[in-house]
Amino acid sequence: MASANDNLLTLIADAMPDLSKSEKKVASAILADPEAATRSSIAVLASLAQVSEPTVNRFCKKFNATGFPDFKLNLAHCLASGIRYVSQNVEARDSVETSTSKIFNSTISTLSLVRDKLPPDLIVRVVDQLIQARRIHFFGLGASSSVAKDAEHKFFRFNLPVSFHEDVLMQRMLAASAAAGDVFFIISYTGRTMELVEIAELAQANGATVIALTAPGSPLATASNLLIAVAVPEDTDEYMPMTSRIVHLVVLDALATGVTLRRGPEFQSHLKKIKDSLRATRFPSDEA
Amino acid sequence: MASANDNLLTLIADAMPDLSKSEKKVASAILADPEAATRSSIAVLASLAQVSEPTVNRFCKKFNATGFPDFKLNLAHCLASGIRYVSQNVEARDSVETSTSKIFNSTISTLSLVRDKLPPDLIVRVVDQLIQARRIHFFGLGASSSVAKDAEHKFFRFNLPVSFHEDVLMQRMLAASAAAGDVFFIISYTGRTMELVEIAELAQANGATVIALTAPGSPLATASNLLIAVAVPEDTDEYMPMTSRIVHLVVLDALATGVTLRRGPEFQSHLKKIKDSLRATRFPSDEA
DNA sequence: AAGATTTTGTAATAAATTTACATGGCTGGG
DNA sequence: CCCAGCCATGTAAATTTATTACAAAATCTT
Numbered sequence: 148m149a150s151a152n153d154n155l156l157t158l159i160a161d162a163m164p165d166l167s168k169s170e171k172k173v174a175s176a177i178l179a180d181p182e183a184a185t186r187s188s189i190a191v192l193a194s195l196a197q198v199s200e201p202t203v204n205r206f207c208k209k210f211n212a213t214g215f216p217d218f219k220l221n222l223a224h225c226l227a228s229g230i231r232y233v234s235q236n237v238e239a240r241d242s243v244e245t246s247t248s249k250i251f252n253s254t255i256s257t258l259s260l261v262r263d264k265l266p267p268d269l270i271v272r273v274v275d276q277l278i279q280a281r282r283i284h285f286f287g288l289g290a291s292s293s294v295a296k297d298a299e300h301k302f303f304r305f306n307l308p309v310s311f312h313e314d315v316l317m318q319r320m321l322a323a324s325a326a327a328g329d330v331f332f333i334i335s336y337t338g339r340t341m342e343l344v345e346i347a348e349l350a351q352a353n354g355a356t357v358i359a360l361t362a363p364g365s366p367l368a369t370a371s372n373l374l375i376a377v378a379v380p381e382d383t384d385e386y387m388p389m390t391s392r393i394v395h396l397v398v399l400d401a402l403a404t405g406v407t408l409r410r411g412p413e414f415q416s417h418l419k420k421i422k423d424s425l426r427a428t429r430f431p432s433d434e435a
Numbered sequence: 436m437a438s439a440n441d442n443l444l445t446l447i448a449d450a451m452p453d454l455s456k457s458e459k460k461v462a463s464a465i466l467a468d469p470e471a472a473t474r475s476s477i478a479v480l481a482s483l484a485q486v487s488e489p490t491v492n493r494f495c496k497k498f499n500a501t502g503f504p505d506f507k508l509n510l511a512h513c514l515a516s517g518i519r520y521v522s523q524n525v526e527a528r529d530s531v532e533t534s535t536s537k538i539f540n541s542t543i544s545t546l547s548l549v550r551d552k553l554p555p556d557l558i559v560r561v562v563d564q565l566i567q568a569r570r571i572h573f574f575g576l577g578a579s580s581s582v583a584k585d586a587e588h589k590f591f592r593f594n595l596p597v598s599f600h601e602d603v604l605m606q607r608m609l610a611a612s613a614a615a616g617d618v619f620f621i622i623s624y625t626g627r628t629m630e631l632v633e634i635a636e637l638a639q640a641n642g643a644t645v646i647a648l649t650a651p652g653s654p655l656a657t658a659s660n661l662l663i664a665v666a667v668p669e670d671t672d673e674y675m676p677m678t679s680r681i682v683h684l685v686v687l688d689a690l691a692t693g694v695t696l697r698r699g700p701e702f703q704s705h706l707k708k709i710k711d712s713l714r715a716t717r718f719p720s721d722e723a
Numbered sequence: 724a725a726g727a728t729t730t731t732g733t734a735a736t737a738a739a740t741t742t743a744c745a746t747g748g749c750t751g752g753g
Numbered sequence: 754c755c756c757a758g759c760c761a762t763g764t765a766a767a768t769t770t771a772t773t774a775c776a777a778a779a780t781c782t783t
Contacts, residue, residue, distance in 0.1 A: 254685050
């Protein structure tokens, strides 16, 4: 998934030392204002960099583009995939309209970042574990407890033996009586909550599988058998984990869907049954 | 904030009925393969759409572009941010890798759709209600109960008088004893759950304010004083409300942030205190 | 059904990009 | 130290691409 043109800008910045004199000029002209570069013609950019047009063209070809327009396209692509959500942080003087749009934008850009960074086979491996599990426990505390709760609700529909706990004592007791075949799915934004780390270690010591949905490099990540690492650069100082929670939920959606797909079509009818059971509690919808 | 080039593809799709015959041809050629359109020259696209080149050019100008190249850039921008108008529905024969990426993409595109469709002042109006409230109850059932729980958790940090209930009897009792100044924030994907609609009506009859985060045109929407309408085209037949839940959470993030901003800077210190109170339960982070 | 208006296409023009080639500066061997 | 050869860069021409001006066709109005 993460193809070569992953981040053209860093690619250019990294290549700087190896470039010739006028190529450096082109590079810095682009890096100075990449946004503008995507809008300029080759002539404008050339004069901006104080070089000739073919130099710019040759520069583009060096970076895996077929020509200048193609290069601009790649550049636009990499800019849009939101490497620079820097400006998206909510500030105290923002209007509510602005902050709302910033929140949406940063959530979107984080999701697309994670989508590109997530190892494609990781979800598959986790799905394998979940399907085989004798029992699955979803644990989370604080903001992550509602994520864990949501996971339970989702996986319950799949007729998997799931449970959810936000009570540390319950979590600890379950971890203490864990055995091979049990899966402990532990969700934490920071991965630094001591209780959860201890519980993970305890469960693992008893032969259970610990799957962690948390920050890479955190104690919890270390204490897990299988890690879904989500690194969300968040301004947690003033506000709270918001985006990370969303990402966690979407990852769980992906896992749940993966499980359904693996179960095959005969399983679809089971889901239909659950849906139908809810019908009686609802007002009829317009189309039905 | 929702600037013109925000979501070009849906813009085109929406404008379809108003377009002339050959403009429709151009539109469908672009929508059929937007990725390709960004790479083609105007000549290629024109022959693909079976129209003349100036027709394509005029088409571009209709969509707030200065010309064809500018249009391509906008298109690329909107593609890169993962904004696909097409329903990226998961299909039974998809691999887990494919379904995962589809789930991310459809979540992203739904978020950007809602961002553009949400009336800018609506969040402001809801924030006003929340700040003034004597008491705020977050209600949700099923999948929405974890959303409501999350809302409680978030707003609790703001020192607002919040509560969360997923028990229908509790909800009904609270609605029955409601009074002016109480806010009932009811979350439901379908807006057709009878219990919740009755509870909304009951609360409103007692003079409380009912804020609904639900589907437009639903019974619950009708029974509310203030409606945050989220229309998510979802393939609920086979899978469950997933995207809608995410959208609901992001909307609540926006509301929570709106409340903080309104409270002003002296309130920030209160949040800091809560954050600090959690420190003791955590492993120290690397940088701290 | 004739005139007016809008839509679409043709052809000419202008712009932008690429290629081919020439020049200048640098490097290394004599 | 100088000259041959090579690489980097620029110039100018060719080509591709986009835009404009205008005419023809289609549609709508009266």
